[in-house]
Amino acid sequence: xxxTHRLRLRNLQLLISLSSTQNISHxxxxxxxxxxxxxxxxxxxxxxxxxxxxxxHARGLKPTPQGQALIEHARRxxxxxxLARDEMAVIRDGGRGLVTIGTSGASAADTVPLSVLKLLGxxxxxxxxxVESTMDRLLEQLSRGELDIVVGRSMPGxxxxxxxxxxxxxxxxxxxxxxxxPLFSKPEARWPDLMAYRWVLWxxxxxxxxxxxxxxxxxxxxxxxxxxESNSVTLNLTLLNNSDMIGVASHRAAxxxxxxxxxxxxxxxxSAFGSVAVYxxxxxxxxxxxxxxxxxxxxxxxxxxxxxxxxxxxxASRTKDLPS
Numbered sequence: 001x002x003x004t005h006r007l008r009l010r011n012l013q014l015l016i017s018l019s020s021t022q023n024i025s026h027x028x029x030x031x032x033x034x035x036x037x038x039x040x041x042x043x044x045x046x047x048x049x050x051x052x053x054x055x056x057h058a059r060g061l062k063p064t065p066q067g068q069a070l071i072e073h074a075r076r077x078x079x080x081x082x083l084a085r086d087e088m089a090v091i092r093d094g095g096r097g098l099v100t101i102g103t104s105g106a107s108a109a110d111t112v113p114l115s116v117l118k119l120l121g122x123x124x125x126x127x128x129x130x131v132e133s134t135m136d137r138l139l140e141q142l143s144r145g146e147l148d149i150v151v152g153r154s155m156p157g158x159x160x161x162x163x164x165x166x167x168x169x170x171x172x173x174x175x176x177x178x179x180x181x182p183l184f185s186k187p188e189a190r191w192p193d194l195m196a197y198r199w200v201l202w203x204x205x206x207x208x209x210x211x212x213x214x215x216x217x218x219x220x221x222x223x224x225x226x227x228x229e230s231n232s233v234t235l236n237l238t239l240l241n242n243s244d245m246i247g248v249a250s251h252r253a254a255x256x257x258x259x260x261x262x263x264x265x266x267x268x269x270x271s272a273f274g275s276v277a278v279y280x281x282x283x284x285x286x287x288x289x290x291x292x293x294x295x296x297x298x299x300x301x302x303x304x305x306x307x308x309x310x311x312x313x314x315x316a317s318r319t320k321d322l323p324s
Contacts, residue, residue: 010031011041012074012077012078013031014027014031014033014038014041014042015053015070015071016071016075017030017031018042018054018061019067019068019071021060022059022061023060023061024038024039024042024060024061042054049066051064051066052064052066052067053066053070072144075144076143076145079144079146080145082146083098083145083146086098087287087289094125095125096123096125096126096288097126097127097287097289097290098127098128098129098289099128099129099149099287099289099292099293100128100129100130100131100146100147100148100149101116101128101129101130101131101149101150101151101293102130102131102132102133102141102147102149102150102151103130103138103152104134104138104151104152104153105152105231105233105236105250105253106152106207106208106250106252106253106276107151107152107252107276108132108233108253109233109253109256109257110252110253110256111151111252111297111301115293115296115299115300116128116296118296118299118300119292119296122292122296132233134203134206134231135150135153135155135206135207136155138150139163142163142279142280142281143160143163145281145284148280148281148287148289149278149290149293149294150278150279150280151168151276151277151278151279152207152276152277153206153207153275154167154207154277155207155277162281162282162283163279163280163281163282164279164280164281164282164285165277165278165279166277167275167276167277168277168278168297168298169275169276169301169305170273170274170275170276171250171251171252171274171276172250172270172272172273172274173208173211173248173249173250173251173272173273174248174249174250174254174265174266175194175246175247175248175265175266175268176240176246176247176248176254176257176264176265176266177240177244177263177264177266178240178241178242178244178263179264181246181264182244183197183246184264189266191221194224194246194266195224195226197226197244197245198224198228198243198246199223199227199228199245199246199247199248200227200228200229200230200239200240200245200246200247201223201228201229201247202229202231202248203229203230204229206231207274207275208248208274209248211273211274212248212270215270218271219270233253237257237262237263240262241262241263246266247263249263250276252304278294280294
């Protein structure tokens with residue numbers, strides 16, 4: 001018997017809730033179903049599948065690997081239905097569709113917002129939703145269908161055939177500080193001068209942190225022990241502007257924030273580059289709003305390349321290798 005006949009939209013919610021609560025009684029209460037009915041439905045589904053979806057423990061339930069695989073399918077289906085609901089509401093109200101874009105710190109300050117402005121200029125009735133997070137989380141959301149496009153640091157090694165990817169540009173990475181940081185009054189800063197201050201860095205394992213760590217090794221240095229980690233652009237900006245901390249920023253973000261007097265590039269050169277890429281779901285490429293979003297991203301990148309990436313951040317034009 002085909003087990004899929006037991007799965008309806010309501011049942012997808014049951015599976016997702018069970019994976020979250022890991023408790024039959026809690027899910028029954030949450031979704032207004034009797035506990036015996038829920039237990040009976042789950043038992044029959046497992047019988048038809050020929051495998052257990054949950055391990056039973058005294059404290060509740062835990063998804064088996066097979067159960068986790070089915071739950072992930074349920075989450076993707078639910079995400080697609082949520083997207084269909086929201087996009088139909090946009091179109092019903094006179095809009096031209098919906099595109100949800102995820103951005104990491106590498107693209108949140110420049111590429112993505114400029115692309116969104118271009119998109120809205122061409123199609124004012126398109127609804128845009130923006131989500132900022134780390135690339136690992138954004139790609140998970142993209143895989144589940146919760147996002148249409150993700151822009152951020154290249155993440156090599158992805159084997160998800162449902163996801164398309166394209167490198168947008170390469171850019172250098174800079175060390176930055178507040179406008180009136182004491183280091184800018186020195187005729188020449190050296191590594192010991194920088195190490196005297198606390199650094200705020202992106203978390204270990206993120207692409208920009210990997211690039212920085214590699215550049216420091218090449219310079220014969222290591223990350224100073226007196227540092228903290230943050231994956232928030234807003235938090236990092238506030239910390240830098242209200243202290244003598246030293247931070248790290250990609251070229252385009254440093255350019256944008258230096259124009260806003262929010263940070264200044266330290267006059268030294270790091271042998272660190274980062275690659276920024278765009279990711280999208282193949283099954284959403286035919287939606288007009290998604291196609292236009294990708295088109296505007298590529299257009300902004302091409303425009304900036306034609307302008308020499310606009311200009312150099314303050315301090316970057318006189319960067320030099322840092323003495324030991």
